[in-house]
């Protein structure tokens with residue numbers, strides 16, 4: 001009987017997901033910190049638990065809200081006898097990284113990415129860290145009955161990215177985003193990164209379930225992709241893959257860049273999937289007699305989200321079930337299709 005925990009940290013608008021696997025095995029998927037924070041919340045989290053070894057660090061794609069602060073974590077865990085076993089990324093060739101960095105060289109945030117890759121390259125060449133190209137179809141990790149595999153980026157998307165860069169058209173790094181599927185016994189989890197390619201990913205997943213004779217293809221936990229934007233909303237994902245009343249979805253933002261998108265929120269909650277969002281401002285449970293309009297005026301909830309929730313059609317006592325809250329979300333995953341939200345640690349919301 002296996003179980004493990006996923007901690008989706010509130011880092012404002014960005015991703016920082018910690019996997020707490022059995023036998024003191026830890027993994028980090030993406031990292032972000034705001035400029036006002038001294039260290040990345042993920043580092044604070046891991047230090048508080050006295051973690052000395054990371055099984056892996058995964059960078060889903062080269063966007064700042066997924067890598068800012070990651071270098072600090074890499075440096076911490078490669079000093080004083082601490083250790084990182086593997087670095088997973090979207091699997092570009094070294095040439096692609098070089099070109100990518102050249103293209104972005106003038107932009108400040110990319111000098112951090114350049115430093116990060118410099119650091120990784122040195123460690124990989126001296127065999128201190130193993131580099132895993134976590135593109136689609138790569139089996140990344142197996143720990144008893146917990147398996148982590150990549151379902152994106154697919155070859156076509158990487159090619160589209162390279163072509164758009166060669167033609168100097170609009171370039172979208174989200175095409176490169178790693179999507180990890182974790183299975184724990186009968187339970188299926190998907191961490192969507194910032195992908196927009198759900199159609200192809202789900203096709204691949206169905207095929208995989210067929211080949212491996214997997215009884216259930218439903219996802220019990222979904223890290224909604226792209227911070228709940230329109231792209232994170234795929235009808236097939238919600239229609240076919242989530243299990244009513246048993247599934248949990250987490251969006252890693254709130255009230256910023258107009259995300260999550262009301263349509264995404266609506267799609268999720270209409271399937272009776274429990275939805276959490278990490279960064280809503282000063283959200284508190286409404287009490288009987290509260291007028292939601294006042295919440296909007298005080299900036300406690302955005303008008304667009306309020307519209308999406310259609311609060312007027314829900315009695316106030318139902319609000320807790322449908323309302324996202326702000327804070328770190330820790331979810332316990334069990335091998336029998338159960339996942340439950342463990343703790344709801346509210347931290348100061350990040351604007």
Ligand SMILES: [Zn+2]
Nearest residue numbers: 061063174194
């Ligand atoms: Zn992105």
